[in-house]
Amino acid sequence: MSDKTVRRRRAVLLLLVVLSLILLTAYFGEASSGRLHSVQRAFLTVVSPIQDGANKALKPVRDLFGWFGETADAKSQRDQLRKQVDALRRQLAALQAEQRTDKQVGGLTQLDSSLSILDYHPVTATVVGKSPNLWYETVDIDKGEAAGVRLNDPVINGEGLIGKVSEVASDGAEVSLITDSAVGVSARIGSSSSTGIIQPKVGDPSDLLLQYLPASAQPNVGEEVVTSGTVDPPDDSLYPPGLPIGQVTKVGEESAYKTVDVQPYANLHNLDVVQVLTSVQGGLPERLSHLVSTFVPGQNAVTGTGPQLASTGVG
Amino acid sequence: MMNGRSGLLTLRISLLAVVAVFVQIGVISEVPVFGVNVDISPLLVAFVGLLCGSTLGAVSGFAVGLLVDLSLGQTLGVTSLIFTLIGYWSGRLREMRDPQAALTPLLVGAAAAAVALIGYSLVEFMLGVDAPVSLDLLRQIVLGVVVDAIAAVPMWLIVRRALRGGLPEDPRRRRRRAYTTGGLSPLSRS
Numbered sequence: 001m002s003d004k005t006v007r008r009r010r011a012v013l014l015l016l017v018v019l020s021l022i023l024l025t026a027y028f029g030e031a032s033s034g035r036l037h038s039v040q041r042a043f044l045t046v047v048s049p050i051q052d053g054a055n056k057a058l059k060p061v062r063d064l065f066g067w068f069g070e071t072a073d074a075k076s077q078r079d080q081l082r083k084q085v086d087a088l089r090r091q092l093a094a095l096q097a098e099q100r101t102d103k104q105v106g107g108l109t110q111l112d113s114s115l116s117i118l119d120y121h122p123v124t125a126t127v128v129g130k131s132p133n134l135w136y137e138t139v140d141i142d143k144g145e146a147a148g149v150r151l152n153d154p155v156i157n158g159e160g161l162i163g164k165v166s167e168v169a170s171d172g173a174e175v176s177l178i179t180d181s182a183v184g185v186s187a188r189i190g191s192s193s194s195t196g197i198i199q200p201k202v203g204d205p206s207d208l209l210l211q212y213l214p215a216s217a218q219p220n221v222g223e224e225v226v227t228s229g230t231v232d233p234p235d236d237s238l239y240p241p242g243l244p245i246g247q248v249t250k251v252g253e254e255s256a257y258k259t260v261d262v263q264p265y266a267n268l269h270n271l272d273v274v275q276v277l278t279s280v281q282g283g284l285p286e287r288l289s290h291l292v293s294t295f296v297p298g299q300n301a302v303t304g305t306g307p308q309l310a311s312t313g314v315g
Numbered sequence: 316m317m318n319g320r321s322g323l324l325t326l327r328i329s330l331l332a333v334v335a336v337f338v339q340i341g342v343i344s345e346v347p348v349f350g351v352n353v354d355i356s357p358l359l360v361a362f363v364g365l366l367c368g369s370t371l372g373a374v375s376g377f378a379v380g381l382l383v384d385l386s387l388g389q390t391l392g393v394t395s396l397i398f399t400l401i402g403y404w405s406g407r408l409r410e411m412r413d414p415q416a417a418l419t420p421l422l423v424g425a426a427a428a429a430v431a432l433i434g435y436s437l438v439e440f441m442l443g444v445d446a447p448v449s450l451d452l453l454r455q456i457v458l459g460v461v462v463d464a465i466a467a468v469p470m471w472l473i474v475r476r477a478l479r480g481g482l483p484e485d486p487r488r489r490r491r492r493a494y495t496t497g498g499l500s501p502l503s504r505s
Contacts, residue, residue, distance in 0.1 A: 012370050016377045016399045023381075024392030028442060036391055043385040051341065051386075058342045065346040129340040131387045132352040133435060138387060140340070167388040174388035181444045203451030206350070269347050 032151065032167075041169045044140075048128070048172030052142050055128040066270070087222050087247070098191065117156070120240060120277035123147045127271045128172070137180035137200065139163075139271055144172045148278045152238050157274045160244035160265040161185065161227060165276060173276075177268050178208060178245065187245055188228040189219045189260070195228040198245060198262065206263065208246060213258040223248045225262050240277065324481040328363055328371070331477050332379045335359045340386060351458045353466045354431065356383055360398045361405040361427035362420065362474040366482055369406030376402030390442070397434040401427045424467020425460050432456045 027036045125147075129140035143149050145168050153165045155175045163183060167174035176183050178198060185198040187210055194217035201207040210225055225248060229241025244265055252259035335355055344352050360379050364372020380395030405423055408414065433456060 009370050013373050013399070013403050016373050017396060020377065020380070020392045020396035020399060022392070024390060024396065024438075027391040040385055040388060040391065044388065047386055051337065054337050055341045058338070062342045062345050065342070129386070130344040131389070132339055132344040132354040132356075133387070133389065138389075140387070181439065201449070201451065203449055203453070203455045207451075270345070 037167075041167065044167065044172050044174065045144075045169040048140070048142060048144070048169060051128045051140060051172070052126075055126075091222070091224065117275075117277070119279075121148065121279040122156075122275035123149055123278050124273060124275050125149075125173075126273055130271075137163075137177040137268070138166065139175050139177065139274075141173050141175055141274060141276070142171070143276065144169045146170050147276075149173050149276050150278065154239045154243070154277045155274050156243060156277065157266055157271060159267065160246070161239060162264075162266045162268060162271065162274060164238060175274070175276075178264060179206075179268055185239060185245065186228045187225050189213075189217070189225055189248060190223045192217060192219075196258075196260075198225070201261070206268075207249075208262040208264055210248075210260045210262050211257065213260065215256060215258060217258055219248050219251050219258065219260045221248050221251065324367065324371075324478065327478055327481050328367070328375050329378075331363075331474065332359065332375065332382060336379065336382050336386060339383075348462050349458055351455060351462055353462050354428065354459070355463075355466060355470055356380075356394075357398060357401055357427040357431040358424050358463060358467050358470045359474060360402045361423050362471055363478070364402040364405030364407075365409050365419075365423055366475060366478055367406065368410060369403045372402030372406030373399050374402070376400070393435065393438050396438070397431055400434070401430050404430075420467050420471030421464050424470065425464035428460045428463030428467075429456070432459050 023036070027034075030036060123143050125141035125143035127139045128142050131138045141149075141155075149165055149168055151165055151168055154161060155163050155165060161178060163175045163177040163180065165173050166176040166180075166182070178185055179200040181200055181202060183200070186195055187198045188195045189210070194214050196210045196213040196217075199209050199211055201209050210219075213219065225245045227239040227241055227243040227245060229239060246262040246264040248260050249263045250261035252261070339355050343355060346353075356379055360372065360376040363375045367375075376398035377395045380393075380398035381391070383389070383394045383398075384391045405427065408423070436452065436456070
């Protein structure tokens with residue numbers, strides 16, 4: 001092979017590698033409002049309708065492949081579901097007892113109604129694409145800024161929290177799932193006040209870790225894990241409190257902090273329809289400040305506790 | 316200057332890449348096999364390199380990587396970097412060895428998947444992803460390689476069929492000519 005051909009081949013390789021590294025460095029270093037992110041959003045805007053159409057056209061093929069897999073898994077799922085039903089019955093009994101207690105204080109706080117999902121103006125969206133990458137557990141949805149979807153809005157489905165919006169275009173958005181390595185969710189176990197951070201267990205996409213629980217916490221297998229909705233700046237949570245995330249499957253060994261394994265309720269491999277909670281940021285604190293004003297007659301919630309609370313729910 | 320043949324080949328590769336990425340995102344990623352997702356994009360790049368050579372392999376790897384990163388909102392440049400190397404090295408394999416064994420697509424597919432999965436992990440760790448790592452990660456990578464290797468055989472047939480006729484130098488034709496001219500390979504002439 002001639003020297004010229006070899007030189008040209010190596011030059012092309014070098015050029016492409018350098019170009020990739022420049023792209024990587026620039027993208028990683030810039031803010032989400034930067035130029036490359038804008039290009040990506042513009043591309044997403046153009047591609048979203050095509051993806052949507054392709055998704056609808058290819059749904060029968062997907063369903064066919066899914067049918068084979070689901071049939072193979074059906075037996076083990078049935079056994080697993082039976083166990084879950086037993087566990088849920090026990091949970092239901094415990095929750096009913098807890099609910100009776102809650103109702104007694106519920107008249108004072110009315111927080112039950114303030115947690116209603118409808119208050120967060122959910123936007124229903126269809127999943128039109130999913131990343132195959134182990135490190136990017138993301139899905140694309142067909143609703144974007146035009147429908148009121150904003151960056152960092154929590155995303156749920158009928159089973160619980162599934163992630164947050166990580167990129168928004170006008171008619172589409174990208175959702176980072178709770179199993180994505182870039183997502184961390186402040187969470188607590190059941191009704192306990194101890195909070196930790198839910199993070200993915202890399203290498204096991206169907207498992208999560210609840211980390212940094214205080215050593216005094218006493219988690220039990222089978223307990224429900226929900227979002228804590230922390231409102232202590234600067235550790236505010238993006239997510240409203242009480243959203244179900246999963247169930248404790250294993251409690252880690254004792255150390256300075258406790259870690260527990262959590263199996264997510266939502267089947268993240270098979271998402272079709274999701275809901276984006278579009279008015280979380282600022283919504284809960286406003287309601288809380290309103291509640292404070294109703295508890296203490298004469299106190300001005302807006303000028304008192306209001307500003308502190310109003311700054312929460314974001315971050 | 317691009318002639319008609321190479322222009323046709325570029326068009327075919329571009330169409331193949333777009334279709335493959337959309338099918339990957341819209342269908343294949345939604346159907347996990349043994350708990351992992353089949354990823355046909357590194358297979359596509361590897362097979363383009365294996366059929367078309369290192370330069371076209373590297374260029375198509377960069378382009379497919381960029382398309383994947385743009386479509387999925389991933390960090391731009393990561394997939395391009397990994398796929399460029401996959402396309403280049405599979406092309407070099409063709410230029411240096413011109414493997415004709417029946418298992419070649421399977422082995423090249425497995426190698427491409429391994430490079431992609433390990434490459435992603437290395438780049439993500441270098442970018443500072445704070446994630447606990449366990450043996451599960453290794454298991455996922457091994458399973459991913461196995462599943463992609465299985466998918467490599469039909470993918471090879473599709474890519475070869477799609478590009479047939481537009482290839483710059485069909486390896487079979489070259490081998491036949493080398494045989495009839497007493498073993499003179501075009502590689503040794505150039």
